[in-house]
Amino acid sequence: MPKKILFIEDESALQKTFGEILSKEGYEMISALDGETGLKLVKTKKPDLILLDLVLPRLNGFEVLKKLKENRETKDIPVIVLTNLERIEDVDKAIELGATTYLVKVQYTLEEVVEKIKKALGE
Amino acid sequence: MEIKEVFNQLNIPAQCKRYGLGLWQCPQFLFLIMGIIIIGSTLIAYAIGTRYVEDPEIVALIVLLITAVLFIIAFIITQSFERLAEASRMKSEFITIVSHQLRSPLTNLKWATELLMSGELGKIEERQAEYFRILKENSTRMLELISDLLIVSRMETEEMPLKKEEFSLKDLIGDLISEFQSFAKASNAEISFVAQEDLPKIFADPSRIRLVIENLLNNAIKYTKGNGRVKIKALKKDKKIYFEIKDNGLGIPKEDQKYIFQKFFRAKNAVRHQTQGSGLGLYITKAVLENSGGKIGFQSEENIGSTFWFTIPIK
Numbered sequence: 379m380p381k382k383i384l385f386i387e388d389e390s391a392l393q394k395t396f397g398e399i400l401s402k403e404g405y406e407m408i409s410a411l412d413g414e415t416g417l418k419l420v421k422t423k424k425p426d427l428i429l430l431d432l433v434l435p436r437l438n439g440f441e442v443l444k445k446l447k448e449n450r451e452t453k454d455i456p457v458i459v460l461t462n463l464e465r466i467e468d469v470d471k472a473i474e475l476g477a478t479t480y481l482v483k484v485q486y487t488l489e490e491v492v493e494k495i496k497k498a499l500g501e
Numbered sequence: 502m503e504i505k506e507v508f509n510q511l512n513i514p515a516q517c518k519r520y521g522l523g524l525w526q527c528p529q530f531l532f533l534i535m536g537i538i539i540i541g542s543t544l545i546a547y548a549i550g551t552r553y554v555e556d557p558e559i560v561a562l563i564v565l566l567i568t569a570v571l572f573i574i575a576f577i578i579t580q581s582f583e584r585l586a587e588a589s590r591m592k593s594e595f596i597t598i599v600s601h602q603l604r605s606p607l608t609n610l611k612w613a614t615e616l617l618m619s620g621e622l623g624k625i626e627e628r629q630a631e632y633f634r635i636l637k638e639n640s641t642r643m644l645e646l647i648s649d650l651l652i653v654s655r656m657e658t659e660e661m662p663l664k665k666e667e668f669s670l671k672d673l674i675g676d677l678i679s680e681f682q683s684f685a686k687a688s689n690a691e692i693s694f695v696a697q698e699d700l701p702k703i704f705a706d707p708s709r710i711r712l713v714i715e716n717l718l719n720n721a722i723k724y725t726k727g728n729g730r731v732k733i734k735a736l737k738k739d740k741k742i743y744f745e746i747k748d749n750g751l752g753i754p755k756e757d758q759k760y761i762f763q764k765f766f767r768a769k770n771a772v773r774h775q776t777q778g779s780g781l782g783l784y785i786t787k788a789v790l791e792n793s794g795g796k797i798g799f800q801s802e803e804n805i806g807s808t809f810w811f812t813i814p815i816k
Binding site (some may be wrong): 389391392394395397399403460461483484487488489 | 539541601604605607608609612613615616619621622645647648708
C-alpha cells in the first residue's frame, strides 16, 4: 500500500508538478484546491501526511491546521506547511498550531521539498 | 465619517507612522511646531507693541494679519509634503503586493522546470538541458530580485521591526561560510576566517546580521577574477565588534565608489563582469547596519580588490 499524501493548495500548476514527482517516488497524492475540501478529504481518505498552503480560498491554512490539531483522529498526522508567507509571525503561528515543518516555497528546490516529505514520513 | 477623519488627522504620531516617517520629518508634526512658533512670535510682538508704540491695536492687527497669511502658506506647503509622503508609501505598498503576487507563478515555473530537468518525465537531450538550465536560472534570478525588493520596501515602510538579542557572531560566520562553500568552489575562490579568541557576543537582530554577512560574502565571491582569496576577520574594538572581509577581486572603480551604497546602483566593471545582481545588496546592508547601531565602510582599488568592514555594538 503506497503512503497517501494530501496536498491542500489552490495553485493547480503546483498540484500537477507534485502529483507527478510524488507518484514517481511511489506515493499516492490526493489533491484539494481549498481548505474546506482539504478537511473533508482528511476525514475520508486518512492521509499519512498533509502538505498545506496557507493562503487558501474558503478556509485558510491556519484555520485548517487548527481544526486538524483539535480533532483527536487527525491531530497526529504530520503537517508540512508549504507557503510563500515568510514573516516570522506566520512561521511562529503555524509552528505553535502544530505544524511539523514550515517551508517557504522560494527557498527550496523541488528535490529538497521531496526530501523533507520523506523525512516527515520517517523514511 | 467626516468627524472621525478630523480626529484621525489630529492623531499625529499615528499619521507619521503610517507614512513611515520620523517625527521630525513628518509634515503634520512640523506644521504643529510652526503654528506654535507663529503664535509665540505674535504674542511677543503684541507685548512689545503695547509697551513701546502709541497705538497698540493697529500693531497687533498687522501682526495678526501677517501671521494668518504665513499660516495659510505653511498649510499649503505641508499639504504638498503630505501628498508626496502618501505617494511614496503607496509605492512601497505596491511593490510589496506585486512581489507577493509574482512569487507564486514564478515558484510554479521554477519547480516545473526542475521536474522536467530531473528526467522523470523522459530523457532530456544535452541541447535541451541547456535551455532548461536557462529557464531555471532566470526564474531563480527573478525570485531573488523579488526577495530583495520585498526587503527594501519593508524597510522603507518600517514594517520590519528589529528583534535584538545576544548571539555569537563567530558561530553565524562559521555557518555562513559552510553554506557558501559550494558557491566558492564553483567560483574558484577560497574563504578563510580568523576570529579573536573569546570574541564577545553581539546584541542585534540575528536574521538581519545574517543578511548583511550573506551580502558581503556573496559579493566577495561573485566579483572574483579567478583564484579568489576571501579573508574574514572578526575582533573586538572598543565596545564594538569589528568585522572585515577582504577580497582580491575586481575592486570598485574610483569614480563609482561614492555611489556604491545607493539603491539599484551597480559599478561599471561589475556590470561587465557579471550581469546578475539587483544593485540592492549593499543598500540593504548599509540600512540594516545603521538601524542596528553599526557602521559600514570600505577601501577598494580597481583590479586589486575590496575590503568591506562594519562595526556592531556588543551590548
